[in-house]
Amino acid sequence: MAVTGDQDWRRLVASGASIAHCPAVFARSGVALDSFGRYRAAGINIGLGTDTWPADLLHNMQLGLYAARIMEGGDSQTSVADMYNAATLGGARARGRWGATTWAASRPARRPISSCSICRPRILGRSSIRSRT
Secondary structure, eight states: OOOOSHHHHHHHHHHTOEEEEOHHHHHHTTOOOSOHHHHHHTTOEEEEOOOSSSOOHHHHHHHHHHHHHHHHTSSSSOOHHHHHHIIIIIHHHHTTOOSTTSOOTTOGGGSOSOSSOSSSOOOOOHHHHHHTO
């Protein structure tokens, strides 16, 4: 998936928009983000998503890293840390949850990688999801 022209690229960068990147969905369709590193280097916030069932964020991080390195022709533009940040902080920034109420950047080991509970799995209804925001 790519921004098609210079004017579109400049407009995207200037807008302050965030993008949602769902590597497994893209890969299933035979496409990939043209350059994860280019978007990140331009200051575009990237939130890594799943859009799959079961939701497997670690799998999407792995696929996203592999696809980025294939599309970019090497490992110099996108790191594991970039994918981790997209999976955690990128989504928080996109939803306006970045600031005093978010996880402390100085404690990355305490940032949750997922909002689901492995110990007590359950399917949440729409009302449950709305009440958590």
